[in-house]
Amino acid sequence: MASMSEVKCVVVGDGAVGKTSMLISYVEGKFPTEYVPTVFENYEKEVTLEGKHINFTLWDTAGQEGYQKIRTLSYKSADIFLVCFSFDNPGSLENVKARWAKELKQHRCQAPIILVGTKADLKDADFDSSAAEKIGEEIGGCGYIECSAKTTQGVDEVFQTALKTGFSAKSAGGKEKVKGKGFFSRLSGKK
Structure with a gap:
């Protein structure tokens, strides 16, 4: 029997932006009703992609300042980063650039990044998605x-x-970063 491939996804962002709720919603199919700050949590889900069985490991990190040292330990060997902000906290979008991108760069993280806007049910009708894009x-x-x-x-x-x-990034051997305007445009819905 062939060994199962693994894809490591690390989720970062300010505290209370909904990282854990998003992960629980995906893995367990339910929405947690109480907020409990995360220090460090891992989830796993066996999935199939292009006929291959993959162990999708999801690393939930603490967004609070005091947990930087433990949080950055999870960055090693990441295949993808989800950098999250929430629609009910405008400062969390500002911190994507001011804090999270800098932290990933400082730790020489080469894995692709997807920006995720959480709590879309609380999105203000006046919010301009092009600012996040x-x-x-x-x-x-x-x-x-x-x-x-x-x-x-x-x-x-x-x-x-x-x-x-x-x-895709892992299959490319980490030699090429999966990014570019065309790919970004397809994900964000821009042409």
């Missing part, structure tokens, strides 16, 4: 996706895209 491009991301763990809208898309992108 622009930040996604500025940080070298390969896409931008919005989701809501509460309604499950977009959650499967986030993780299917992460799986495909991470698997």
Whole structure:
């Protein structure tokens, strides 16, 4: 029997932006009703992609400042990063560039990045998605996706895209970064 491939996905972003809720919604199919700050948590899901069985490991990290040292330990061997902000916290989008992209760069993380807007059910009608798309491009991301763990809208898309992108990057041997305007445009819906 052939060994199962693995794709490692690390989820980062400010505390309380909905990272854990998004992961639980995807892995367990339910929405947690209580907020419990995460220090470090792993989830696994066996999936099939292009006829291959893959162990999709999902690393949930703490967004609070005091956990930087333990959080950055999870970055090693990551195949894909999901950098999250929430629609109910405008400062979390600013921190994508000011904090999270810098931290990943500082630790020489070469894996592709997907920008994820969480809590889409709380999105203000005046929110301009092009601002998030622009930040996604500025940080070298390969896409931008919005989701809501509460309604499950977009959650499967986030993780299917992460799986495909991470698997492609890993298959390329880490030699080429899966990114570029064409790919970003397809993910974000821009032409």
